[in-house]
Amino acid sequence: MEMFRFDRAETVVDRFGSTGTAATGVAAGEGAVRLTCLTITPGGVLGAHPAPVEQLFLVVAGEGWVAGPDGTRVPVSAGDAVHWATGEQHGSGSTTGLTALALEGPSVRHLAPAAGGPAAG
Structure with a gap:
């Protein structure tokens, strides 16, 4: 077994007009x-950019917003997940701080929950 922290905020993200994001x-x-673990500090923004491949954005702590191609900000909080298709313009941010895991890959698909029930898996 090997233990490590995934919330180390190793690389500052400053592309796409991003601020307060690592x-x-x-x-x-x-x-x-x-x-990838993404950390958005209070008032931070991960600027709009196209998804290079299929992407799941899984909010694990805090709250904020996500936006798709039309730029409309949709509130998200811990436990929410967003799927962006390859090439889809998107961005995110937070006024209070947010931590999310981004799972990316050409074959990444989410498992939709059954109607009225918990997610299948």
Whole structure:
């Protein structure tokens, strides 16, 4: 067993007009699958940009907003997940702080919950 922290905020993200955002690579796998921990500080923004591949944005702490191609900000909080398709313009931010895991890869798909029930898996 090997223990490590994934919320280290190793790399400041300043592309796409981003502010108050940092990323830590957590894992990578076959087929260009990658898991990244994103930390958005209070008032921070991860600027709008196209998804390079299929992407799941899993909010694990805090609250904030996400936006798709139309720029409309939709509130999110811990436990919420967002899927962005390859090439889809998107951004995110927070007034109080947010931590999310971004799972990316050409074959990444989410498992939709059954109608009225918990997520299948």
